[in-house]
Amino acid sequence: MEMHPSAAAPPPPSPQQPPSSAAASPQSLLDLINPLLSLLLLSSLTVRSFAGRWQSLRSKLTSLHSSLSSLSSSPHWSDNPLLQTLLPNLLSTLHRLKSLHDHCSDPSFNGGKLHMQSDLDMASTSLSNHLHDLDLLLRSGVLHQSNAIVLSQPGPGSGKDDVQLFVKDLFTRLQIGGIEFKKKALESLLQLLADDEKSASLVAKEGNVAYLIHLLDLNMSSSVREKALAAVSILASANDESRKSVFEGGGLGPLLRIIETGSSAFKEKAAIAVEAITADLENAWAISAYSGVSVLVEACRSSSPAAQSHAVGAIRNVACVEDIKVALAEEGAVPVLVQLLSSSSTSAIEKSAGSIAILAESGEYFRTLILQERGLQKLMRLIQDLSSPDALESVLRAISSLLASDAVARILSSSTAFIVQIGELIKHGNIRLQQISASLLSNLSLSDGNKRAISSCMSSLLKLMESPKPVGLQDSAAQALVALLTVRSNRKELVRDEKCVTRLVQMLDPENELVPKRLPVAVAAAIVGTASQGCRKRLVAAGAHQHMQRLAEMEVAGARKASHRLAGNKLKTIFSRTWRE
Structure with a gap:
């Protein structure tokens, strides 16, 4: 690497330096370097001025001699284009060092002492950089392959060794080469990651991800930063292993700074990475360490819709951490999250609703803030407007979290439009939407009119009782159904459906182990508790009584009482028939 110019006037160039060493071949450059290096090693023993600094320089020159010997013994070392930059810079440093040696050995030299110390220190730094680059090049293994630096991009069928060598080659170019080498290496790296999703793990293992993160520095070329980002x-975003390498390589801090100060395109890519990193809860704490909460909240407030979506995704990931909840409150996150419910991005809406759900579960403080921002009304409207199942699920979870507030329970219970939407989701939603909707329904105090308005979802609730997964679905469906069966017309409607009666009786069968027996017993008890004779007759005719008797003997909760009511109906029918005869 080239040295910074000395504060003192530079001496004339050594006559040994060729007019254009950069254009020479690696072998001819090495032929110039080796004798000059040997001369410096020998002559440095006799220098009396600044003896301590020359002792340190001699140690580095000795290491350099060893590295160059290893370099020249590598079978294809001269094929590596990186040496076209590294060797001329090294030769320049050695010539500069030879000039400094001549000055320090000259008894008549009366130059500035501080200037000479500075020049020697810069030369020492340059030697350290050259040693680092040579060591990196030697350790990469690319010098043992013919034309390794221009390896073809590994195809999908390439072996692991080929890809491994290619990755080492890429990172060697990144760390040693100039801007053009870096840009081409990054282009190859991006192509590799795009062509083979499994390559991310190999890059994490074999590449220097920390150096890749170093390229995000503001002082780096914009085109290099963009590709590195x-x-x-x-x-x-690729997988756990590569995500860990980014986090452990110190990526979170630079990525947050890019979100804070970068261009729109940069912010989006950085937000994608931060969202992915924080998906691992073990990394979530670090957001506070880098003062990242304020950065993410501001990104949600003022960035592009795409960047907003990923920034709020990161907030959703970390919102469950207690310290971060406090920071979110202090940074005014709740109004921003509620505002994002009106975003043009479905993804942003989904993640914002997810964040609201987590915060609402934390306690009355956050629920009050959300209600003050009219968050409930926005969430209720979204149920009608959204078509994405994932977004709907997040919205329903947010509403469920707010339900702990008595005021919310009253609003929801009295909203016929909301209740009808919930009934439709129970009938037509996916299994997760059905579960949340059934749970909501079971926790509301509905009027008889609203219960009649959603009677068409009873058959779906009964069917959901047969599903052991997700956990809790059977209980929620049964509780909601029992609540709807307090209305007489609903009971009649249910038993008129032969499929529903058959399904209920099958669930009552003691041999059926898929359904906890207390649940169909509760439904049957709701039907026969104050039911008409027709409802009882239909259940008895379908075989409910004999199953209920066995369940009573098994001491299933509620089965004995329901069995008596079914039996009473049977005895009453016998007496009625006898009287008529």
Whole structure:
């Protein structure tokens, strides 16, 4: 690497330096370097001025001699284009060092002492950089492959060793080469990550991800930063191993700074990476360490819809951490999250609703803030407007979390439009939507009119009782159904449906182990408790009584009382028939 110019006037160039060493071949450059290095090693023993600094320089020159010997013994070392930059810079440093040696050995030299110390220190730094680059090149293994630096992009069928070598080659170019080498290496890296999703793990293992993150520095070329950011974003999102490498490589801090100060395109890629990193709860704490809460909240407030979506996704990931909840409250996150419910991005709506659900579960403080921002009304409207099942699920979970507030329970219980929408989701939603909707329904105090308005979902609730997964679905469905059966017309409607009666009786069968027996017993008891004779007759005719008798003998809760009512109906029918005869 080239040295910074000295504060003192530079001495004339050594006559040994060729007019254009950069254009020479690696072998001819090495032929110039080796004798000059040997001369410096020998002559440095006799320098009396600044003896301590020359002792340190001699140690580095000795290491350099060893590294160059290893370099020249590598079978294809001269094929590596990186040496076209590394060796001329090294030769330049050695010539500069030879000039400094001549000055320090000259008894008549009366130059500035501080200037000479500075020049020697810069030369020492340059030697350290050259040693680092040579060591990196030697350890990469690419010098043992013919034309390794221009390896073809590994195809989908390439072996692991080929890809491994290619990755090492890429990162060697990144760390040693100039801007053009870096840009081409990053382009190859992005292509590799795009072509083979499994390559992210190999990059995390064999590449220097920390150096890749270093390329995000503001002082780096904009084109290099852009490509490095794209690669970091892909690695953070690819899998657990590559995400861990980004986090442990110190990626979170630079990514948050890009979200804070970068361009719109940069912010989006950085937000993607931060969202992916925070998906691992073990990393969530670090958001506070980097003052990231305020950065994410501001990104949700003022960034592009795409960046907002990923920023609020990161907030959703970390909102369950107690310290971060406090920070979210202090940074005014709740109004921003509620505002995002009106976003044009379905993804942003989903993640914002998810964040609101987590905060609402934390206690009355957050629920009050959300209600003050009219969050409930926005969530209720979204049930009608959204078509995405995932977004609907997040919205329903947010509403469920707010239900702990008595005021919310009253509003929801009295909203016929909301209750009808819930009934439709029970009939037509996916299994997760059905579960949340059934749970909501079971926790509301509905009027008889609203119960009649959603009577068409009773058959769906009965069917859901047969589903052991997700956990809790059977209980929620049974509780909601029992609540609807307090209305006489609903009881009649249910037993008129032969499929429903058959399904209920099958669930009552003691041999049926898929359904906890207390649940169909509760439904049957709700039907026969104050039911008409017709409802009882239909259940008895379908075989409910004999199952209920066995369940009573098994001491299932509620079965004995329901069995008596079914039996009473049977005896009454016998007496009625006898009287008529």
